[in-house]
Amino acid sequence: MTPTNTLEDPRVSASLDRMFRHAxxxxxxxxxARAALPQGSAPLGPQEQADVNAEVYMPISAQGGRLLYNLIRAVRPATVVEFGTSFGISTLHLAAAVRDNGTGRVISTELSAAKAAAARRTFAETGLDDVITVLEGDARDTLAALTDPADFVLLDGWKDLCLPVLRLLEPRLAPGTLVVADDVDLEDLAPYLDYVRDSRNGYQSVTFPVEDGMEISCRL
Structure with missing residues (x-):
């Protein structure tokens, strides 16, 4: 019997190839997008950044996606929570693993209405929309209504919001829950990294050297 790998489904692989090319x-x-902004404009808030970058993919790497797939297959979480859908590259990797596990769901968040709509179309085209829910809006608001435990967390939205989102989710993190953050080289992620790398905050953290780096933290 041939093992199942939904990442190799032609619909999924074609969508990923297309989005990686655009990225x-x-x-x-x-x-x-930056050049179109008025000179001397004030720093942008999260919603304004999302609107300005509505055509920018900002994807995880292909290797990072495969790492996420493998982690989900191994951990077999019931609920995967993702901060930052964008166009859905990382979400497809998470959902493919959930599908192949035969159990679980992905709850993802996206601030850009345009990106959320595009991602939902892609999820429908790949046949993975039945295991994915996209919460449109500020994750600090949409995830506040989450009642179930978050069994696996991917933080890949605006880096300065990763720590607030993690703190919001902490009451729903059981011991042993994995939390993954992408792009450890970005300056805006520094407060988050300082937090999860301090064992007094209840995490054992390690940096995985894939592309711009992923921080994998285990809730203790």
């Missing part, structure tokens, strides 16, 4: 233009797309 190769992120630097140019982001440059145009």
């Amino acid at each position: 190769e233009q992120d630097e140019e797309t982001s440059r145009r």
Whole structure:
């Protein structure tokens, strides 16, 4: 019997290939978006950043996606919580693992209405929409209504919000829960990293060297 790997489903692999190709233009797309802003404008808030970057993919790496898939397959979480859907590259990796586990669901959050709509279309096209729920809006609001335990957490939204989102979810994190944050090299993630790397805050944390780095923290 051939083992099941939904990442190799033609619908899923084609969608991932398409989005990774588009993401190769992120630097140019982001440059145009910044250039369109009025000179001397005030720093942007989360919603304004989301609107300005509505065409920027900001994906995890292909290796990072496979790492997430493997972690989900091994941990077999009932509820996966993702902060930062974007166009859905990381979400597809999470959902493919959930599908292959035969149990679980993915709850993802996205501040950009345009990205949330595009991601939902992709999830429907790949046949994974039945295991994915996209909560549109500020994750600090949408995840506040979460009542079930968060059995696995991926933090890949705005880096300065990763720590507030983690603190919001902490009452729902059982001992042994894995929390993964992407892009450890980004300065805005520093307060989050300082927090999870301090064992007094209840985590054992390790940096996994994939692309820009992923911080994998175990709730103690």
